[in-house]
Amino acid sequence: MKRGKKKETPEEEKGYIRNKLRFWRDNVLDEYYGGMTGISGRTLMSDDVVDKIAGCGERPRSYAELRRHVVWALIHDGDTGGPNEWGERFILALQDIYKVLDAYDEERAEEEKRVEGERLEAQTQARYEVNTRSDFNIQTPRICARNTSEGWGESDEDMEVDQVELTSEEETQYRANVLKEFVVLTPESYSH
Numbered sequence: 001m002k003r004g005k006k007k008e009t010p011e012e013e014k015g016y017i018r019n020k021l022r023f024w025r026d027n028v029l030d031e032y033y034g035g036m037t038g039i040s041g042r043t044l045m046s047d048d049v050v051d052k053i054a055g056c057g058e059r060p061r062s063y064a065e066l067r068r069h070v071v072w073a074l075i076h077d078g079d080t081g082g083p084n085e086w087g088e089r090f091i092l093a094l095q096d097i098y099k100v101l102d103a104y105d106e107e108r109a110e111e112e113k114r115v116e117g118e119r120l121e122a123q124t125q126a127r128y129e130v131n132t133r134s135d136f137n138i139q140t141p142r143i144c145a146r147n148t149s150e151g152w153g154e155s156d157e158d159m160e161v162d163q164v165e166l167t168s169e170e171e172t173q174y175r176a177n178v179l180k181e182f183v184v185l186t187p188e189s190y191s192h
Contacts, residue, residue, distance in 0.1 A: 009059035017054035020097045021045065028086070044074055059098040063091055145167060 009017075025041040033039055049072050053060070056069040063083040075087030083091060106157075 009055050009057050014054040016101065017097060018050055018091075021050045021053060024090070024093045025050075028089075032086075035180075045072065053094075059101065061091070061095050061098060063087060066091065066094070 009049065022041065024065065025045040029041045029044055032044060049070050052070045053066070058069070060066040060069060075083050075090050077084040077087065
């Protein structure tokens, strides 16, 4: 048997188990005592038993596992040392409760996996975009070419180059136009 810190059962799970066990004990009360009204469900299964099972940190699915957490006379057969008829029914009820919780855990794990995948993809996309943009290195033109001939010249000699500063509005417009043309390629773009 392992020793160490007991696994903490989440409050939401404890509440679900408590509610299901209380429902089970109320139904069993009617069966066990045949509609007698002077007995409460706590007579069959105390709140202490319910709390121990709900908060044990495990999901006991067998009688032996259950006995590690709670000793409860109603479900124990003193002659065999195992479960009696009510014990067998209780173990089946516990297994049904834990099947629902297992399915919920699987859904939650799949959702966490999906969210993590989306996060990693966004992170990869952002890194790729940063690297691509740094390679692209948008440079705002600071030089304007002016035609010195009558029509567009056929050689560079027909052009004079003047150093002209763009206004901040012109620079902003230039950058916006360049960014429109800039297509961010992702690794998925190359997989086709």
